[in-house]
Amino acid sequence: DSGVTQTPKHLITATGQRVTLRCSPRSGDLSVYWYQQSLDQGLQFLIQYYNGEERAKGNILERFSAQQFPDLHSELNLSSLELGDSALYFCASSVGEIWDTGELFFGEGSRLTVL
Amino acid sequence: AQSVAQPEDQVNVAEGNPLTVKCTYSVSGNPYLFWYVQYPNRGLQFLLKYITGDNLVKGSYGFEAEFNKSQTSFHLKKPSALVSDSALYFCAVRDLSGGYNKLIFGAGTRLAVHP
Numbered sequence: 216d217s218g219v220t221q222t223p224k225h226l227i228t229a230t231g232q233r234v235t236l237r238c239s240p241r242s243g244d245l246s247v248y249w250y251q252q253s254l255d256q257g258l259q260f261l262i263q264y265y266n267g268e269e270r271a272k273g274n275i276l277e278r279f280s281a282q283q284f285p286d287l288h289s290e291l292n293l294s295s296l297e298l299g300d301s302a303l304y305f306c307a308s309s310v311g312e313i314w315d316t317g318e319l320f321f322g323e324g325s326r327l328t329v330l
Numbered sequence: 331a332q333s334v335a336q337p338e339d340q341v342n343v344a345e346g347n348p349l350t351v352k353c354t355y356s357v358s359g360n361p362y363l364f365w366y367v368q369y370p371n372r373g374l375q376f377l378l379k380y381i382t383g384d385n386l387v388k389g390s391y392g393f394e395a396e397f398n399k400s401q402t403s404f405h406l407k408k409p410s411a412l413v414s415d416s417a418l419y420f421c422a423v424r425d426l427s428g429g430y431n432k433l434i435f436g437a438g439t440r441l442a443v444h445p
Contacts, residue, residue: 233398257437258374263431317362317424320376
């Protein structure tokens, strides 16, 4: 058990809809990362938050947004969903300080299926 | 930009034989390199990391990795493969662009260990 909790584990929805994925990081971790894993794109970095503030952006679509709340949990919002958004979405956390060696702790993922 | 490449989509090995999963990297500065494993329907689990020091790094489940600066490689190895090692393996490099940690992952290599 990595200590990172993601909900829901599975989600099925229709094109055009909006969903929210939730992540609770490990106790004490300030950084939260979102990754998308799909068959054809591999593991893609989406976005990183540190202590409530956005820190790094990767290949995140404009239809997607995220935030990190004061209690450090994070939500990834996916809107105007398309078939191609079907994927496994991972949240990871780390201490995130400058001395952090970079090891990430991953949740079990949220599997999104868009029909 | 930092990147890693995993040249093999799949590696097949017989149980009891040694295994190698290849990874090459491209970084500016000193590389922080990682290996993660993903079992079916699970999140990524940390195996080992190289930051500095000995070129041979030992990790979880009997795995080790050899850092080779001249060949810019960080291959994952195990002396004797088990069927239970069958999984998806990811090499990753720490990216500090923007001043904050994130990991950039390779495309992954599927390891199949046959009885």
